[in-house]
Amino acid sequence: MSPQLDIGRMLREAIGRFPSAPGVDQRAVEELVRGIQRALIVGDVDVLLVKQLSDRIKKRALEEKLPPGISRKDHVVKIVYEEMTQLLGPQPPRFSTRGKKPxxxxxxxxxxxxxxxxxxxxxxxxxxxxxxxxxxxxxxxxxxxxxxxxxxxxxxxxxxxxxxxxxxxxxxxxxxxxxxxxxxxxxxxxxxxxxxxxxxxxxxxxxxxxxxxxxxxxxxxxxxxxxxxxxxxxxxxxxxxxxxxxxxxxxxxxxxxxxxxxxxxxxxxxxxxxxxxxxxxxxxxxKPSGFIASLLGVPDIEAVVERVKLAEVEMSEEKVKAMLSGRFTLEDMVNQIKELRKMGPLQKILSKLSIPGIPELPAEELEKAEERIKKWTAIIQSMTQDEKTDPGILNDSRIRRIARGAGVSERDVKELIKNYQMTKRMMKNMKRAKWKMPKQLMRSM
Ligand SMILES: Nc1nc2c(ncn2[C@@H]2O[C@H](COP(=O)(O)OP(=O)(O)OP(=O)(O)O)[C@@H](O)[C@H]2O)c(=O)[nH]1
Ligand SMILES: [Mg+2]
Structure with a gap:
């Protein structure tokens, strides 16, 4: 076996020994980190770098909340993968001749x-x-x-x-x-x-x-x-x-x-x-991520990482509870939408969330949704803290001021408020414990 494979084998073994059962297990995390350190040092990675990397992995593995429905192992795989990928720098762009010939x-x-x-x-x-x-x-x-x-x-x-x-x-x-x-x-x-x-x-x-x-x-x-x-x-x-x-x-x-x-x-x-x-x-x-993925030897690591990320968005339970009881602000709403958007194209998220009754959105709708999110972000930035937490105080003169500040029309501001009120009503009506996005909110994304 080549030495290069050895690093991978050591990393895989360290991760393999990590328990899947929930519950923060300080000893298991420490053992994992030691295993990773050994592998990286065999791989001749700079000692200081190894120390920094393993400290970060340890901290995150101990402190980050385990998202619902995710095994502790998958969670830790995601953390190790993210931290190691970062070590190798950003993804280089695809080769291009930039119009030069030759x-x-x-x-x-x-x-x-x-x-x-x-x-x-x-x-x-x-x-x-x-x-x-x-x-x-x-x-x-x-x-x-x-x-x-x-x-x-x-x-x-x-x-x-x-x-x-x-x-x-x-x-x-x-x-x-x-x-x-x-x-x-x-x-x-x-x-x-x-x-x-x-x-x-x-x-x-x-x-x-x-x-x-x-x-x-x-x-x-x-x-x-x-x-x-x-x-x-x-x-x-x-x-x-x-x-x-x-x-x-x-x-x-x-x-x-x-x-x-x-x-x-x-x-x-x-x-x-x-x-x-x-x-x-x-x-x-x-491809830094591909290189690390093959080193870690986790089949389809992208899928694992995506699954954990998605669960993390769904996770913020306090927020969800607050929203369900109708205690959520305009800012919460737009932030939740933006969080979700970080995960990739809207259509992909929608298919992952598999919410019954959500039709496939045509491309043109998706584009509109994209525009809307940009406007909403600008609108929220033009609001005072009071307005964000209690949108009920938004009267015509406030709306005019906000629209001017955000460089949008008053109609845009009103549309956001309307969406917020609708969402709030719907949230109150939802009696389910687990947060599922209501259809209307999905559409407004
Ligand atoms: N295993 C392995 N061997 C490689 C790789 N790249 C190059 N080699 C080997 O490294 C040796 C030297 O490669 P060359 O391409 O001749 O190196 P060079 O830089 O052109 O050498 P000079 O012209 O003498 O400066 C050859 O035996 C190659 O087969 C690689 O990615 N993996
Ligand atoms: Mg040569």
């Missing part, structure tokens, strides 16, 4: 980091995304560099440019880009030599090549087996050029993968892709 990508990195393999993988990946791609071999140092590339690319019909006899890398790069440009390609990837072990030389080479090519994006290829040292590489690179994104390779083989990923993410530089094997297809867009 979009020139220059790959840099130290010797053996995986540049050439990555050039082929990236080309293959982008070709499958529908781009016309070519690769330039601007490595005049590694013997057989051009052959290495053509072997990988030719069977896939991806053009490669090289000048095996030449010693001028910058010139080859320029010729190559020009040559491939004439072939009407969308993306040109330039593979460079990683001959310098010490960083100054590497940075200098990178700068010269960059000046000559003016690439649209410089991608740094970092070997995932170097663990936390990855941070220094990323930082040095980040300083040398503003452009840039990062590809971390060899995450299939390294116990230090977690270290490399979290270290790079900590620099704020964006990890866009990861290499997860020697094959040309072993290459993925970097």
């Amino acid at each position: 979009y020139v990508i220059m790959l840099v990195g130290i010797q053996g980091s995986g540049k050439t393999t990555t050039a082929a993988k990236l080309a293959h990946y982008l070709a499958r995304e529908g781009y016309k791609v070519g690769v330039v071999c601007a490595d005049t140092y590694r013997p057989g560099a051009y052959e290495q590339l053509t072997q990988l690319l030719e069977p896939r019909g991806i053009p490669a440019y090289g000048e095996p006899g030449s010693k001028d890398a910058v010139k080859i790069a320029r010729n190559g880009v020009d040559f491939l440009k004439r072939q009407n390609l969308d993306v040109v990837i330039v593979d460079t030599a990683g001959r310098h072990k010490e960083q100054e030389g590497l940075m200098d080479e990178m700068r010269r090549m960059e000046q000559a090519l003016k690439p649209d994006e410089v991608m740094l290829v970092i070997d995932g087996t170097i663990g936390q040292t990855a941070k220094q590489h990323a930082e040095a690179f980040n300083k040398a050029t503003k452009l840039g994104s990062i590809i971390v390779t060899k995450l299939d083989t390294s116990a230090k993968g977690g270290g490399a990923l979290s270290a790079v993410a900590a620099t704020g530089a964006q990890i866009k892709f990861i290499g997860v094997g020697e094959g040309i297809g072993d290459f993925e867009q970097f």
Whole structure:
């Protein structure tokens, strides 16, 4: 078993031992946190980071209320997943050539980091995304560099440019880009030599090549087996050029993968892709959440997280009770709606809540609902605290003032008040203990 899988196995075991039964169990939480710490330290994640992360997990696991209908284990899975995903930074946007043609990508990195393999993988990946791609071999140092590339690319019909006899890398790069440009390609990837072990030389080479090519994006290829040292590489690179994104390779083989990923993410530089094997297809867009999900090995983790989130919204029982007894403010109403909206598209929420009698809303209705929520939020912001808690005091002159402040019409304000009164009446009529959203309120979302 590869070491990388070991981290996952350790995490999975730690979570697996966690009890599903309700009730806060301090010992179980502590044991879980220790298990996670061990796994992350094996994964070479920075010790301080591990400490911060496990403290947060512990605090949340002990303090957060267990939503109704959710097992303690699922709840804790969600917490671990959220905290770990955060460690790896935000989701990078999908690759785009931003209208440039060809979009020139220059790959840099130290010797053996995986540049050439990555050039082929990236080309293959982008070709499958529908781009016309070519690769330039601007490595005049590694013997057989051009052959290495053509072997990988030719069977896939991806053009490669090289000048095996030449010693001028910058010139080859320029010729190559020009040559491939004439072939009407969308993306040109330039593979460079990683001959310098010490960083100054590497940075200098990178700068010269960059000046000559003016690439649209410089991608740094970092070997995932170097663990936390990855941070220094990323930082040095980040300083040398503003452009840039990062590809971390060899995450299939390294116990230090977690270290490399979290270290790079900590620099704020964006990890866009990861290499997860020697094959040309072993290459993925970097998805922090997906990476953690596979590490935790919880099948369909997104569904677990969503289920817990939904239950959390339904949970605020005091609020629900207050609402049912008619004690709820305008602000409560709009906040509840907004809370729900955080969960994703309205239609999806509606189907999850599975309230009988709610028809599918047409797209146009949904759009209107979206607009309405924006207006209502603005209206509420223009109200005084008294008005929010006791909308009964809203007379014509107050309504006029609020409408002006919110930049909406008086009719909009009246509509909100009407909705509120209707909802309040309905809430009073509902004798069920568990909160189910009334139809009318659903419509007004
Ligand atoms: N397991 C695994 N091996 C990889 C991965 N990426 C690259 N390698 C291997 O790493 C070794 C070096 O890869 P290259 O692509 O030649 O590295 P390079 O940066 O171009 O090397 P130089 O041109 O000498 O600087 C090769 O044996 C690759 O097969 C990966 O994601 N996983
Ligand atoms: Mg190479």
